[in-house]
Amino acid sequence: MKRFLVLAIFLMTVTAVFAAGRDQQSASRGPAAIRVEIFDRGTDGGKTNPANNAWTDWIKAKVLKDENIQVTFVPVSRWTEEAVLVSRMAAQDAPDICYTYSMDNVRNWGIQGGVYDLAPYVDTYLGDMKAMMGEDPTIPGQNLIWHSRDVDTGALYGISNRYIYTASHNTFIRKDWLDKLGLPVPQTTQQFYDTMVAFKNNAAKLGVNRVVPFLITNDIRWQVYNILLSFMDPKLSFKDRWTNTVAERQLLVPGVKEALRYLNSMYNDGLIDPDFPLYSDDQTPSNIMKSGVVGAFQHNWDQPYRQNLQIQTELEKNIPGAKYIPIDPFANSAGETPKRGSPAAGGLIFFIPKSSKNPEAALRYANWLCRYENYHFLQFGNEGVNHQKINGVEVPITANGPWIQNSGANIDYTMTINGYIVPPEHFGEVLSASYPGIPPNDIATAYQMASRYAKSEPYVPATILSIAPVRQVLVDKEKVLCVNLICAKPGDFDRVWDAGIKDWLASGAQAVIDEQKAKYR
Secondary structure, eight states: OHHHHHHHHHHHHHHHHHHHHHHHHHHHTSOEEEEEEEEEOOSGGGOOOTTSSHHHHHHHHHHHHHHOEEEEEEEEETTSHHHHHHHHHHTTOOOSBEEESOHHHHHHHHHTTOBOOOGGGHHHHOHHHHHHHOBOTTSTTSBGGGTTOOTTTOOOOOEEEEEOOOOOEEEEEEHHHHHHHTOOOOOSHHHHHHHHHHHHHTHHHHTOSOOEEEEOOSOHHHHTHHHHHHHSOTTOOHHHHHHTOBTTBOTTSTTHHHHHHHHHHHHHTTOBOTTGGGOOSSHHHHHHHHTTOEEEEEEETTGGGOTTTOHHHHHHHHSTTOOEEEEOOOOOTTSOOOEEOOOSEEEEEEEOBTTOSOHHHHHHHHHHTTSHHHHHHHHHOSBTTTEEEETTEEEEOOOOGGGOOSSGGGHHHHOSEESOOOOGGGHHHHHHHTSTTSOHHHHHHHHHHHHTTEEOOOOOOOOOTTTTTTHHHHHHHHHHHHHHHHHSOGGGHHHHHHHHHHHHIIIIIHHHHHHHHHHOO
8 A cells, every 4th residue: 555655646746747847838938948868979971060950950940840849959979878878867967858778777767766757658648659669579469669668667767769670780701802812701600710810811912011800899799799699509598698698798698708719719819900909989990991901890780881981982992892791600509690680679768867857848859759750851851962762762862061961860860760661662772772882782681691590689678776886887897808808818718707707796797697587577
């Protein structure tokens, strides 16, 4: 009875806050003002100020007309967004609408009373969003909007965006280098290793002063995903895989240690750039690839073709005939080449902090983004500038100047959608056209290869209270440990592993694992 009364009082309080927002707006007879987070990806490659450009002008004017909401965009670095939000939340200075890739943080803020539970407002404020989301393919009969609802409490502290693509990761290799050395496309893990050795030993034949056979950054988890997955036990249960994954880091999943030992061998054989610990984003590695000295790498399924990086385009300008192609050599013990599959509920989560002075307006804005006329324009823009019609199909083209899109399909502005929403029969046309200058066949091949044996990571929407206070510490320590393991002398590998895992567990990972085991559903 006491729990019921507490819950009733809480819901009445939240309702009163939303009502107060309406009363405040009515009393002033002016627009409701909200601040909206926007990723800042820098301005390299012609990108514009993310908080002040043609797109933000369009959004501000239309949402003011449609909803009487005045929007101010608050730029947050894409690469440090999590740390920035932690700081802003602590200072109660977060924007009215935020998004992040850390659901653990969002749930923890919700439990602490710092984030609105959106569950009571899905049917009243988010009707257009619910319609746009559609059914959750992992839970038949349930709308995707509920994907992140806590299995124990029913709270919905954040809503995951709808992710259109299934592909996630690929391995790429220089086809022109294979041809120059008369080598076949690697079909196995050992063949890949041997090919990297051949690249290293034949710089003169390859026409370069130096060779970086395999390029990675210090974000090991993301940069070698296919290798990590291939060493994991394919028979491991869903439960064991989920409970042993901490902050999306899979150090304790059986097989990962041997995957890192494989990379340690590559490093000690001179197959990995010794400066990789210094590379913390995509810019420097992309420039190294463009210079023509990199033989292979792993990353997003379309990384060399992305227009904001233009790796393949610039590489061909610098070295005519140079080309990256996707390959699929890393097989597990079952003979499959596993890859991370992107779930329909994407990794980006939007939420509304309790510090918001206009939570109702924030919800209305999020819902406004999910109306076809709005998200469609943000994705496809102006005809002749952002798209052209081919046989009646709107096909994206790359804009220059004020209407350039800082992110693919304007995902930073659409927020609740990642990827073009188009009729299935036109998906291939639109996807291929999103990469001007790249042969459509190359895009189709890369997408199909990345989708082969791709599976979403195990997911249980449970609130793990122990993760948020230690999440950043564990993420940082995992990065350092992986770098140290790769750079260690082979004889020191096990010692570095044992000491690092002991410290990682003691730093909070063990408590998270124990809580996940207890809350597994």
